[in-house]
Amino acid sequence: MGASQEADRLEGETVELLQTLIRNACVNDGSEGSGEEHRNAAVLTALLEGSGVDLERYEPAPGRVSLVASVDPPRPDGPVLVYLAHTDVVPVSPEGWRRDPFGGELVDGEVWGRGAVDMLNLTATMAVALRHLLARGRPPCGLVYVAVADEEAGGHLGAKWLVEHLPLLRRVHGVVSEFGGMPLRTPSGATKLPVVVAEKGVNWTRLVVHGRPGHGSQPFGADNALAKAALVVQRLLASEPEVRVLPVWEAYVAGLGLPPELTEALLDPAGVDRVLPELPQALAAQAHAATRATFTPTVAHGGTKTNVIPDRVELEVDIRILPGEDPAEVPARLAAALGDLAPSVEIDQRHRDPGSESPTDTPLWHALARSAQQIVPGSELLPFLVAGGTDSRFFRALGVPAYGFGLFSERLPLGDFQAMFHGNDERVDVESLRRSAELFAALPGHFADLAG
Structure with missing residues (x-):
């Protein structure tokens, strides 16, 4: 099968899976009885059963099921990579939507629904990529796909519980989770891909x-x-x-290729607020949240x-x-x-919870860069601080490098992506699903080479 045919299959299977995950409406309102992530866990279990992966389901509270699918590394001391996804979504106000938020409709090349952006798109692409990897044989590194419950309410019945109870997850070498990879085009024409390396x-x-x-x-x-x-x-x-300029913010601003006077202001604690009213809303919101x-x-x-x-x-x-x-x-x-x-x-x-941060000079960082360049030639990674919380923090606390990254098309720029996070009319385009699935299929090979 050619590379194009393989990508077509990844895309089609991912679209179908994402639609199903959205329609299951695993809404987590913060109460212990909400979420009912067992529905999405059952779908993912059915997808991966018989593929050669070890499957375990964990249920710390009724209905709050997390799935752990693992493949041992080719050698006992080999590196292990984690794909960390969540299956719950936040509540929704349907009257603010143009389409059924739990319809999972495919319209004009976009899948609509709550969770399409946060983060069922990556939950689906990671699972489909894993299945395709297994169809070729043993992945080149250890690989653990973790689809957790309760991320939207702090992860206490999901990632936090799993890290505390599963020794396997305390012996891994890198984690990829949400979000990142929305293309930013600099004034010089370069394509920068934000990678979440830190969070508040x-x-x-x-x-x-x-x-x-x-x-x-x-x-x-x-x-x-x-x-x-x-x-x-x-x-x-x-x-x-107090306004504080962290190194991760300095690296992000420096990589945007903005006019020198604007760059200088955004890196000056006394100048950030002065320029906020002049910035596009998406950048202004980032600058405000990332500096205090x-x-x-x-x-x-x-x-x-x-x-x-x-x-x-x-x-x-x-x-x-x-x-x-x-x-x-x-x-x-x-x-x-x-x-x-x-x-x-x-x-x-x-x-x-304290904030958390991962270094960027790691085998996983460089493997992400190689994988992204394979799909988006000439692209460069850009360290990014996210204002929201993710389950990556539980792994960073163990000293494990953890990054938020997918790979999205120009149809889904960072500003639009952030506006749909917990917002109305959440949707993701099919090309973004294709790119992310290709990324997660390619990443283990590069990670094995660099971390080996």
């Missing part, structure tokens, strides 16, 4: 704002927790954490009845800190932002 720490926090109950008809002098919560939100949004901690109020609950002044309001705040910053300092930073309101606010830090 997730420190989700619940703020409980206290007041005193009273009758809604007599507001004068009342201690209204809802009114106080509104001030809390305003102060969080107005807070100005962020405190974003996202959910509010409070009050019991229209005529009762509330004495308690709960706010959920999505806090992200930079690599190198200490999660233990988050409560003090919140209290400083709240000022005189702090005594009325109870701080419940539900997640305490």
